[in-house]
Amino acid sequence: MMLVWFFGLFKRRKREKSRETAYKRLETILERRRPVAVTEIVPKNEFEENSEKIKERIVDWVSDTFKVEKDRVRVEFEEHNGYIVIITNVLFE
Amino acid sequence: MAKVIVVTSGKGGVGKTTVTANLGCTLAKFGEKVCLIDADIGLKNLDVVLGLENRVVYTLLDVVNGKVNAQEALVRHKQMRNLYLLAASQVATKEMVSPEDMKNIVKSLHPVFDYILVDSPAGIERGFRNAVAPAEIALIVTTPELPAISDADRVVGLLENFGFNDRSMKVILNRFKIKMVKAGEMLTQQDVESTLALEIIGVIPDSEEVIIATNKGLPVVLNGDMSVSKVFENIAKRLKGESIPVDEDISQISEKGFVAFFKNLFSRKRG
Numbered sequence: 001m002m003l004v005w006f007f008g009l010f011k012r013r014k015r016e017k018s019r020e021t022a023y024k025r026l027e028t029i030l031e032r033r034r035p036v037a038v039t040e041i042v043p044k045n046e047f048e049e050n051s052e053k054i055k056e057r058i059v060d061w062v063s064d065t066f067k068v069e070k071d072r073v074r075v076e077f078e079e080h081n082g083y084i085v086i087i088t089n090v091l092f093e
Numbered sequence: 094m095a096k097v098i099v100v101t102s103g104k105g106g107v108g109k110t111t112v113t114a115n116l117g118c119t120l121a122k123f124g125e126k127v128c129l130i131d132a133d134i135g136l137k138n139l140d141v142v143l144g145l146e147n148r149v150v151y152t153l154l155d156v157v158n159g160k161v162n163a164q165e166a167l168v169r170h171k172q173m174r175n176l177y178l179l180a181a182s183q184v185a186t187k188e189m190v191s192p193e194d195m196k197n198i199v200k201s202l203h204p205v206f207d208y209i210l211v212d213s214p215a216g217i218e219r220g221f222r223n224a225v226a227p228a229e230i231a232l233i234v235t236t237p238e239l240p241a242i243s244d245a246d247r248v249v250g251l252l253e254n255f256g257f258n259d260r261s262m263k264v265i266l267n268r269f270k271i272k273m274v275k276a277g278e279m280l281t282q283q284d285v286e287s288t289l290a291l292e293i294i295g296v297i298p299d300s301e302e303v304i305i306a307t308n309k310g311l312p313v314v315l316n317g318d319m320s321v322s323k324v325f326e327n328i329a330k331r332l333k334g335e336s337i338p339v340d341e342d343i344s345q346i347s348e349k350g351f352v353a354f355f356k357n358l359f360s361r362k363r364g
Binding site: 017018019022025027029 | 239276278281288
């Protein structure tokens with residue numbers, strides 16, 4: 001047992017090349033923030049007219065998916081750089 | 094009708110301006126009538142890389158303000174007589190120009206040129222949107238380093254939102270160091286291609302000659318490293334629709350030593 005440990009000390013450890021590390025890190029970085037391509041742009045007035053309906057549908061979907069009551073789901077719209085960001089809060093028990 | 098190409102990156106300092114200048118010169122060498130537009134308002138550099146900084150009279154902002162028309166504001170290159178520059182203003186800010194202004198300027202130059210290359214500023218704000226607005230093709234310049242590639246990926250996402258697709262977006266891999274790649278210490282061309290999921294249209298070697306050329310105010314393709322010139326020729330040919338494998342760029346970079354030394358020596362024009 002001691003002998004195995006002793007010779008293990010002299011075993012050369014294979015150093016990972018920085019290219020391999022970089023590639024792994026790059027994949028993680030890109031996966032985390034892969035943007036979603038816009039396939040359809042909704043005109044502003046159309047969005048404003050239907051915003052309450054959109055909110056209701058999101059609430060319905062979230063409530064069904066996560067099995068929570070509808071009053072525990074809150075949906076808000078915010079504008080950032082010309083895009084509408086839909087913020088959904090779910091209060092789980 | 095001109096082909097309108099934006100040279101962009103996301104991250105600063107990866108070589109957008111150098112690529113724009115050299116690609117413009119190469120296309121002009123091939124007999125194309127080329128216009129380069131510096132969209133980096135406030136931090137302009139394209140005129141300096143081309144050695145035209147003392148010849149600029151009117152800028153892009155003068156065109157936007159209606160002082161002159163786009164053709165009157167152009168500066169002709171000293172050596173390449175079919176290469177023109179529309180310089181950016183140093184005193185203005187990017188907010189003084191809108192994407193619509195850029196579209197109108199490019200529209201007025203469309204019938205006169207074969208190629209219009211727009212040099213985009215770094216970042217993803219107004220300046221980027223201005224540069225991208227009139228373009229039909231986007232060349233995304235990146236170096237084989239993590240920050241540059243991840244910013245390039247972010248730009249790809251934004252370009253997709255602007256209507257660009259896999260066919261209209263190409264990647265240029267700049268400052269490629271074959272020695273480091275061979276030693277396993279730098280990302281390869283295949284790594285970059287697979288992570289960005291876009292075609293690489295050129296692999297440009299890291300070269301000291303680029304710095305020397307900028308010091309002289311003459312793009313490297315007009316006066317310097319033959320391997321760099323050859324790579325730019327390949328990129329220009331690919332843009333014109335020729336099918337040249339990117340591996341040829343890599344072999345240009347790899348071709349060093351005795352033969353390359355003499356090849357370089359006899360084909361170089363010293364300024």
